[in-house]
Amino acid sequence: MIRRDLVDAMVAHARRDHPDEACGIIAGPEGSDRPERFIAMDNAERSPTFYRFDSMEQLRVHREMSANDEETIVVYHSHTATEAYPSRTDVSYASEPQAHYVLISTRDPETHELRSYRIVDGVVTEEPVEVVESYMFAHTGADDTPDCP
Amino acid sequence: MAVTVSIPTILRTHTGGQKSVEATGTTLAQVIDDLENNHGGLKARLVKEGSLHRFVNVYVNDEDVRFAGGLDATVKDGDTVTILPAVAGG
Numbered sequence: 001m002i003r004r005d006l007v008d009a010m011v012a013h014a015r016r017d018h019p020d021e022a023c024g025i026i027a028g029p030e031g032s033d034r035p036e037r038f039i040a041m042d043n044a045e046r047s048p049t050f051y052r053f054d055s056m057e058q059l060r061v062h063r064e065m066s067a068n069d070e071e072t073i074v075v076y077h078s079h080t081a082t083e084a085y086p087s088r089t090d091v092s093y094a095s096e097p098q099a100h101y102v103l104i105s106t107r108d109p110e111t112h113e114l115r116s117y118r119i120v121d122g123v124v125t126e127e128p129v130e131v132v133e134s135y136m137f138a139h140t141g142a143d144d145t146p147d148c149p
Numbered sequence: 150m151a152v153t154v155s156i157p158t159i160l161r162t163h164t165g166g167q168k169s170v171e172a173t174g175t176t177l178a179q180v181i182d183d184l185e186n187n188h189g190g191l192k193a194r195l196v197k198e199g200s201l202h203r204f205v206n207v208y209v210n211d212e213d214v215r216f217a218g219g220l221d222a223t224v225k226d227g228d229t230v231t232i233l234p235a236v237a238g239g
Contacts, residue, residue, distance in 0.1 A: 052237035055206045055213045062233055090238035095159045
């Protein structure tokens, strides 16, 4: 479950950096599994086929998050010419078993594709993405948004 | 020469869940050897074929050691060594 403004921010970043890959994280309170704080990161590779967080920016963000008792809830990046599915390189680097790995494909200039995965011990599992306006009012039993089991 | 080493979540299986541990040494290589003595298995996650593994970033205080001598980077008493997983992909 993720707020619409955060989805919009990821897509906007991916579009802005196209044709290079864009990357970043969404932090949230430790143990909450709730993405809250959008942090666009520099792609140190500035490449259409590869991304890497800038190491100094990553250290700074890591310290900020530790001080705030936050952890990485979402790690996102874009694919600019292929589908939104983790590449072999993505899987080999994936090191946050608690994180949702979000892939955004910007290969189509009109419509984007956004999908989410868990990557644990080299195993990729896709998961549904539920976009909500607000976490506070999600799952309140409204007729048009039935609760999931 | 004691330094504090900050351990990322993914490697805490080697430190019994501890977020940070103490180690000794005057170079990063010595610190990693000392870590290995007390927390077996860590070295293989950090070092490959004599240099730092591309899957990790290691910092001494505020400096990425890739730009400060790699495993030969010097550490001083009271320094903080931070290990973070490299976040990268294709």
